[in-house]
Amino acid sequence: MNEPHPSSEPLGPGMMLGQGKYQVVSLLGSGGMGDVYLGRHLALDREVAIKVLRSRTGLSSTEALARFRREALLASRLEHPNVVRVLDFDQENGTAFIVMDLVRGDSLFERVAGTRLELDDLIDIMEKVCAALEAAHQAGLLHRDLKPENILLEPFESTPGLIEERVKVCDFGLAKAYTAEAAANPNARSLTRVGEVSGTPEYMSPEQARGERLDPRSDLYSVGTILYHLAAGRPPYTASSAMAVLMRHVNYPVPRLREAVPEADPRLERLIMKAMAKEPSDRFQTAAELRSALLSLHSSAAHSTQTPQS
Template sequence: MSDLTGRQLNDYRVLRRLGRGAMAEVYLAEQQSLARQVALKVLSSELAAQPNYVERFQHEARSAAALVHANIVQVYEVGQANGSHFIAQEYVAGQNLAEWMRRHGQVEPGRVLDILRQVAAALSKAHERSIVHRDVKPENIMLSRTGEVKVADFGLARVTTDSANNRTQAGVTMGTPLYMSPEQIEGRPVDSRSDIYSLGVTAYHMLAGEPPFQGETPLSVAVQHVNKQPLPITTHAPATPPALVALVERMMAKKPDDRYTTPLELLHALRSLAKQASDEGWAEGPENWSASDLATLSSSQIEATSELDQLMRGTRALQLPNFERRRIIRLIVVAALAGAALAFLLRRPYVLADSEPDVLNHDSAIQQLFHARMIDTPAGWQAAIDHPDANIAEVNLAKQGLARHYLHEGQYREALEPLEELANAPRNQKNVRTFANVALAIAYSELGNLDEARRHRQLVSTTDVQELPTDQELVELFYSLDL
């Protein structure tokens, strides 16, 4: 296939090639109507000439498009242009897990647990729709710059309940032998337990620094998955916590019935392990998990309902006047939201995703702002601030984006300069000044300069703060300040 860089495929302008595989090439492209970057997966010309394969390619891409989850690379469109069949999907600025391990080697246990948690959440979403990924491996686990893990390439996926119309050709074993389950190698039916096996092999690779089985040919590796037990993880990484070793070993059990039954069951096990890991000091506890992960856990929902019920019973037992009960409940809700916002804004930077996306120059200031929002880096926001055609409103939006980025990363000192500039905006730009003073109160408080924090807090009224509906995280943090 010839390089498509510089070509136009419908609404997409191809910018550069990101990678090449046996079935498709992946390009970075710009969707011009929305001024956003996408990853464009273009089917190879040889396969595009086979109608049956094109039909399966389109069918499976549409199945993947139904999977909307924070830890799944989102499919936007399946299309064709000038004889090229493509999938437009979310572009994840960062690198995949395989690239990171080639540069850095083994992954520390706490990060392994974090990656497993996010991939398991993605697989659980797929399991809800009876979709099996069939090719879970480090190359398909994307590490975003902001710390999110996203599972890519559901192109090999199939809907397990659609046996009558299944497009996967009989007798064709798809996947990557280094990470493939025994039943997939043998051509037997697969379900989500096969993905759990492949994720277990990936976890083994992260901890040990190498896959459990290696060989000169794919066939020799495949035979080992069926017949051979791997060396213990502790042979390669003696300090690996025993509970994590046991979890990975169960994921890699030869028989599907000996593994976790579903990704949701695995997610429950990971939550229990996270609690233990937090107590032992080698990983963060589940209190730092994202809201989407916790929502996936049915037991978490039950526990939350039970806790709320107990809270309401306790409130009723106080036999306070109605207005007093409402005030207490509001205070509890505000405190809970403030705690969640604080955990989000002050989360630890993710050490694996250490590369930043390129900053592209756009003709209009609005397009440059969209681009800055997509990549969310200081350089991206600075390019929007410095755009020659940017008006004062666009410059202020870019400065707010830069300040938010620094606050989210815990870089409070770096946030001061753009925020001080925004605080000096003309008096008729009240929302800009309010945003700046709210954020400055938070930043100075975190830096220990309580006098400045109090000064900026006094510069805004409750009404002013309530008029910042798009900055609720900052608002809740602002209200929680102890000044």
């Protein structure tokens, strides 16, 4: 068997993978670590998503493969309705690939492009993202690259004639194993090398921008940046370069939502300010706590719109 390595050539329709188990149908898109294809599991006659490790990653083949394998192994440990499920990891003629559930629908990035979400819609989506993070953190995993592109919205018919959406968090390509003991021990060997910066600048925590050791509160900061983006129609920090954006996360005050959107709910502004606090100790401490705070906005908003009884 050939040692798997990053693929430099796109896969053509009809190509077989996994010793004839999977057939490539078409290219769906590209991410930071690989190309994603629509595929078919032939024995089950089922559509799947196939992510193939691409050579243009900026990493050596050994590093890229190790990170790709880690994505498959870590994500396969998560069984949660709001996490895209990993079904298989294999290699064919030296090409490494991951097989995942196919999610048909828009990304949150596509949904929010050029617009802002209403408070109820924002809460409905992001409380499910928090539920997915809660499961990941309880399993000892950090996402480390949470952003609107990695949140998928899949329509489904919940009852005849009623279309709802499933929220799915995907792309654990930068996920890391985490233990509270390791985070509390500054002398412990870190799974994230000090000085290593990976992620998407617009949604990265200050400690991630500095290349420091991370814990679940870094993911919660990312949730705060996404909440701001959904409510304001743009990320909280923008600049002419990625480095400038990172430095704003580190050095600039948390932007106030109502300066960008004067009519925004002040309770949402306060929630975002807490989620994006510069010091992790000043943030929500768990995904469950942040989810509860979001849901309280939902119920408070509903309560405040009721007509007082005479």
